[in-house]
Amino acid sequence: MADSKIYSASTTAPVNIAVIKYWGKRDPKLNLPTNSSLSVTLSQADLRTHTTATCSAFFPAQDSLLLNGQLQDVSGARTQACFRELRSLRAKLEEQDPQFPKLSRYPLRIVSENNFPTAAGLASSAAGFAALVRAIADLYQLKESPVELSRIARQGSGSACRSLFGGYVAWEMGQEASGTDSTAVQVAPAEHWPEMQALILVVSAAKKGVSSTAGMQATVATSSLFPARVASVPQRMEDMITAIKEQNFESFGRLTMKDSNSFHATCLDTEPPIFYLNDVSRAAIRVVEDINKKAGKIVAAYTFDAGPNAVIYFEEKSTDAVAGVFKERLGHLEGWTGKGESIRASATEGVDEKALAALHEGVNRVILTRVGPGPISTPESLVDENGEPTAKG
Amino acid sequence: MADSKIYSASTTAPVNIAVIKYWGKRDPKLNLPTNSSLSVTLSQADLRTHTTATCSAFFPAQDSLLLNGQLQDVSGARTQACFRELRSLRAKLEEQDPQFPKLSRYPLRIVSENNFPTAAGLASSAAGFAALVRAIADLYQLKESPVELSRIARQGSGSACRSLFGGYVAWEMGQEASGTDSTAVQVAPAEHWPEMQALILVVSAAKKGVSSTAGMQATVATSSLFPARVASVPQRMEDMITAIKEQNFESFGRLTMKDSNSFHATCLDTEPPIFYLNDVSRAAIRVVEDINKKAGKIVAAYTFDAGPNAVIYFEEKSTDAVAGVFKERLGHLEGWTGKGESIRASATEGVDEKALAALHEGVNRVILTRVGPGPISTPESLVDENGEPTAKG
Numbered sequence: 001m002a003d004s005k006i007y008s009a010s011t012t013a014p015v016n017i018a019v020i021k022y023w024g025k026r027d028p029k030l031n032l033p034t035n036s037s038l039s040v041t042l043s044q045a046d047l048r049t050h051t052t053a054t055c056s057a058f059f060p061a062q063d064s065l066l067l068n069g070q071l072q073d074v075s076g077a078r079t080q081a082c083f084r085e086l087r088s089l090r091a092k093l094e095e096q097d098p099q100f101p102k103l104s105r106y107p108l109r110i111v112s113e114n115n116f117p118t119a120a121g122l123a124s125s126a127a128g129f130a131a132l133v134r135a136i137a138d139l140y141q142l143k144e145s146p147v148e149l150s151r152i153a154r155q156g157s158g159s160a161c162r163s164l165f166g167g168y169v170a171w172e173m174g175q176e177a178s179g180t181d182s183t184a185v186q187v188a189p190a191e192h193w194p195e196m197q198a199l200i201l202v203v204s205a206a207k208k209g210v211s212s213t214a215g216m217q218a219t220v221a222t223s224s225l226f227p228a229r230v231a232s233v234p235q236r237m238e239d240m241i242t243a244i245k246e247q248n249f250e251s252f253g254r255l256t257m258k259d260s261n262s263f264h265a266t267c268l269d270t271e272p273p274i275f276y277l278n279d280v281s282r283a284a285i286r287v288v289e290d291i292n293k294k295a296g297k298i299v300a301a302y303t304f305d306a307g308p309n310a311v312i313y314f315e316e317k318s319t320d321a322v323a324g325v326f327k328e329r330l331g332h333l334e335g336w337t338g339k340g341e342s343i344r345a346s347a348t349e350g351v352d353e354k355a356l357a358a359l360h361e362g363v364n365r366v367i368l369t370r371v372g373p374g375p376i377s378t379p380e381s382l383v384d385e386n387g388e389p390t391a392k393g
Numbered sequence: 394m395a396d397s398k399i400y401s402a403s404t405t406a407p408v409n410i411a412v413i414k415y416w417g418k419r420d421p422k423l424n425l426p427t428n429s430s431l432s433v434t435l436s437q438a439d440l441r442t443h444t445t446a447t448c449s450a451f452f453p454a455q456d457s458l459l460l461n462g463q464l465q466d467v468s469g470a471r472t473q474a475c476f477r478e479l480r481s482l483r484a485k486l487e488e489q490d491p492q493f494p495k496l497s498r499y500p501l502r503i504v505s506e507n508n509f510p511t512a513a514g515l516a517s518s519a520a521g522f523a524a525l526v527r528a529i530a531d532l533y534q535l536k537e538s539p540v541e542l543s544r545i546a547r548q549g550s551g552s553a554c555r556s557l558f559g560g561y562v563a564w565e566m567g568q569e570a571s572g573t574d575s576t577a578v579q580v581a582p583a584e585h586w587p588e589m590q591a592l593i594l595v596v597s598a599a600k601k602g603v604s605s606t607a608g609m610q611a612t613v614a615t616s617s618l619f620p621a622r623v624a625s626v627p628q629r630m631e632d633m634i635t636a637i638k639e640q641n642f643e644s645f646g647r648l649t650m651k652d653s654n655s656f657h658a659t660c661l662d663t664e665p666p667i668f669y670l671n672d673v674s675r676a677a678i679r680v681v682e683d684i685n686k687k688a689g690k691i692v693a694a695y696t697f698d699a700g701p702n703a704v705i706y707f708e709e710k711s712t713d714a715v716a717g718v719f720k721e722r723l724g725h726l727e728g729w730t731g732k733g734e735s736i737r738a739s740a741t742e743g744v745d746e747k748a749l750a751a752l753h754e755g756v757n758r759v760i761l762t763r764v765g766p767g768p769i770s771t772p773e774s775l776v777d778e779n780g781e782p783t784a785k786g
Contacts, residue, residue: 224651225658228621254664258617261666265618269658271651272682279672289665 003101006387008054009138013131013375015047015122016040016162016169017198017311019256019303020233020240021263023212024220029077030179031158034220035233037171038187038240039162040313042198043372047122050113051131052382053139055106059387063108066389067128081155082133083108090140103140110135111382111389116367122200122309129156130163134375146374150184166190166373168244170237190371193247195316199323200367201330201359203280203308212306215267215274222271229266233259249315253301256313257288260303276306280362284310286355291325294350316370320344323368329356335366343368396494399780401447402531406524406768408440408515409433409555409562410591410704412649412696413626413633414656416605417613422470423572424551427613428626430564431580431633432555433706435591436765440515443506444524445775446532448499452780456501459782460521474548475526476501483533496533503528504775504782509760515593515702522549523556527768539767543577559583559766561637563630583764586640588709592716593760594723594752596673596701603667605699608660615664622659626652642708646694649706650681653696669699673755677703679748684718687743709763713737716761722749728759736761 016039024034063083065072074080090104110132114124133153137144150161154171161183162169167190174182210218219226236255243251267274277285281304288302288310299318303311314322324346327336331345348356384390409432417427456476458465467473483497503525507517526546530537543554547564554576555562560583567575603611612619629648636644660667670678674697681695681703692711696704707715717739720729724738741749777783 223658224625225618225621225655225662228618232617258664261664262618262662265616265658265662268661269618269655271647271654273654273678275675275678278675282668282671285666285668 003057005101006054006056006058006383006385007101007103007106007139008052008381008383009135010050010052010378010381011131011135011138011375012044012048012050012378013127013134013163014041014044014166014372015124015127016159017042017303017305018159018162019252019301019313020237020259021305022158022171023216023263023266024226024230025158025216027177027179028217030182031078031154032179032182033158033171033173035230036173036237037159037162038237039159039169039171040196040198040371041163041166041169041190041374043369044376045372046367046369047116047127048114049124049127049131050115050378050380050382051128051135052111053132053135054109054111054383054387055103055139056109056387057106059107059109061107063110065110065112065132067112068114069389078156082129082136082152085152085155086133086136086140086142089137089142089144093141108136109383109387113382122202122367125157126159126163129153129160130375132156133160134164138377147183147185151180151182154179154182154184164374167192167371170241187241188244190373193244194371195247196371197314197316197319197323198369198371199312199314199326200369201284201310201312201326201363202365202367203278203310203362204364209276209307210274215270215306218274219266219270223266223269225269226266229262232262250298253298253313256301256303264304276308277304278308278362280358281308281310283355283358283362284312286352287325287359288312290351290355291322295321320346325351326359326366329360330363330366333363333365335368338368340366340368396450398494399447399449399451399776399778400494400496400499400532401445401774401776401780402528403443403445403771403774404524404528404531404768405437405441405443405771406520406527406556407434407437407559407765408517408520409552410435410696410698411552411555412645412694412706413630413652414698415551415564416609416656416659417619417623418551418609420570420572421610423575424471424547425572425575426551426564426566428623429566429630430552430555431630432552432562432564433589433591433764434556434559434562434583434767436762437769438765439760439762440509440520441507442517442520442524443508443771443773443775444521444528445504446525446528447502447504447776447780448496448532449502449780450499452500452502454500456503458503458505458525460505461507462782471549475522475529475545478545478548479526479529479533479535482530482535482537486534501529502776502780506775515595515760518550519552519556522546522553523768525549526553527557531770540576540578544573544575547572547575547577557767560585560764563634580634581637583766586637587764588640589764590707590709590712590716591762591764592705592707592719593762594677594703594705594719594756595758595760596671596703596755597757602669602700608663608667608699611667612659612663616659616662618662619659622655625655643691646691646706649694649696657697669701670697671701671755673751674701674703676748676751676755677705679745680718680752681705683744683748684715688714713739718744719752719759722753723756723759726756726758728761731761733759733761
């Protein structure tokens with residue numbers, strides 16, 4: 001008798017922002033990196049992907065993925081690799097116990113929604129693939145650990161492997177050609193150092209720059225400085241892990257800024273050069289430098305991914321000294337609601353006036369958030385009882 | 394009987410713009426570099442320092458230097474080193490032949506004028522120290538070769554040693570701790586490859602950035618990528634010399650852009666990061682990239698010193714394809730008179746419109762020039778018969 005059920009599992013997954021950057025693949029097909037990386041997982045209250053994975057023998061034969069109401073192409077090698085690996089693990093369960101319904105043979109229907117604007121240029125693929133892998137693993141009732149699932153998510157999008165954990169997460173590059181040892185591991189949970197805050201300055205970029213996938217491989221192929229960056233990462237990883245274990249913000253901040261600059265330096269050294277930082281990004285750097293000068297120590301640390309947006313880390317106790325300065329000049333923007341309301345706009349004496357004016361001119365919105373947990377299973381489904389996507393309010 | 398004469402010699406000296414950059418000293422006192430460098434000497438019709446060196450037993454005891462009508466501080470170690478070394482060579486001549494007047498004991502009065510605005514941010518110290526050393530050497534009737542004089546000019550300003558020659562000039566870093574083998578040599582005279590043109594885009598910079606003297610030492614001290622840059626220069630020097638000997642513009646251009654980007658990458662990798670390129674500089678890079686794409690090969694090459702101004706090299710035959718595109722959008726600016734008048738403004742199809750608009754907005758003036766000769770002795774004196782500076786028209 002045919003199985004008429006619709007199976008479903010829902011999860012949310014977080015965005016992570018690296019403080020030691022992933023830039024360069026040693027194996028583009030398997031997304032195996034040239035160096036280890038390390039990130040902070042951000043709170044899902046502010047930034048998350050919500051994904052429901054469903055499957056049914058009665059669905060149309062083609063797997064599908066709906067993101068923010070738009071049907072996505074799932075024929076790409078990366079999505080296919082995730083589907084294939086997860087089905088293969090499910091198939092093993094089904095072999096072991098014939099009572100298990102044969103979900104591995106059913107078409108998948110995935111429905112996803114981000115709680116932040118995709119246009120903001122916040123790398124959403126990490127949260128997206130982490131949610132996809134976690135939701136399908138839950139749908140399939142897989143017993144694999146997050147470390148094991150991270151190996152699969154990595155093949156969807158490299159940095160997605162880090163979004164399977166909360167807190168402070170390392171992606172160990174591994175040595176194996178097969179990639180089996182290239183996985184994410186948790187360095188410390190969010191509760192170990194819960195004071196970590198992040199202020200994201202979303203910069204209006206006229207146009208998306210070079211994609212990170214294309215950009216990083218151009219860097220690997222042409223930058224003569226890139227090998228020196230790769231060689232410098234292991235020590236920086238070690239120092240960063242120590243800084244996190246000791247909750248040493250000065251060291252954490254110094255290493256974060258140094259690594260971001262090192263990464264963008266290798267972009268500039270690429271042929272032709274890749275620029276992600278613009279004059280607004282430079283202004284954010286300048287303001288952070290001046291805030292640290294005023295404080296007499298590192299209380300704020302900037303980092304930039306493959307775009308002009310600044311992510312500024314700071315500890316809760318430095319909120320007024322750091323976020324307060326930005327609020328003084330950017331208080332009119334969206335993003336200060338909720339916990340941002342209680343931040344006092346701080347005096348900007350000692351902070352470069354031209355840089356503040358450039359931020360006022362060039363920042364579109366802010367997102368105030370903090371370190372948070374990994375994927376969270378949720379009863380809230382994005383499909384109805386007929387397996388159809390629900391319209392979200 | 395006291396010598397009542399006023400002795401005088403006048404010279405002009407050129408600006409040079411490096412295509413393999415000098416950035417980093419292994420000995421800050423002697424201006425000994427961490428890597429060799431290579432430059433193109435630019436025509437003195439457009440950019441030059443004119444210097445008259447005078448001395449007299451009747452001058453006030455203090456040496457003096459008047460630049461563009463402003464008295465300069467000559468007490469600094471660099472100027473003092475040049476005066477001391479030149480006097481020492483003169484003193485040897487005086488010892489050898491007692492007939493020689495004892496000029497080495499007379500106070501020096503130096504008068505200098507630049508034919509370009511100092512505020513334009515065009516590194517004028519190279520032309521300035523080259524003219525100073527050449528003029529005093531002529532005043533003292535020294536027989537030392539330009540290579541030998543370059544050792545002295547280097548102590549005034551590193552890149553000044555290259556302005557003692559015309560054409561294509563290498564500064565060989567040398568190995569000796571004393572610096573005796575750290576001198577400039579001519580790779581090829583201007584006549585070897587006279588087709589080389591340069592278009593300088595003078596960018597309005599609100600404020601001068603980090604001085605190159607301070608900046609380069611911060612890079613040496615803190616950039617983890619810098620050693621890789623230094624290691625990459627010897628091969629690039631060799632390739633560049635081959636390109637010049639073969640008049641191979643494609644190779645010359647590729648190496649020029651690569652080295653400029655490598656240099657600015659190490660600036661970005663400095664703690665705290667140093668930014669000389671701004672959004673207008675980036676726009677110039679983009680326009681050059683698009684011009685080369687249109688041409689199907691490298692016909693234009695950008696390079697940037699420690700500031701946002703772009704210097705764009707091209708061959709005479711590519712004038713319309715390169716300078717013509719800039720003239721189309723910047724034709725209203727000062728700097729297209731003379732030989733620039735005959736350049737046809739070229740169509741800008743295929744060239745990024747946003748980048749052209751950024752140039753239109755951010756470029757203050759252009760300077761159109763070409764490869765030129767080294768210092769030229771001139772009868773035109775900047776002092777009158779009483780040893781007083783003449784007012785220039």
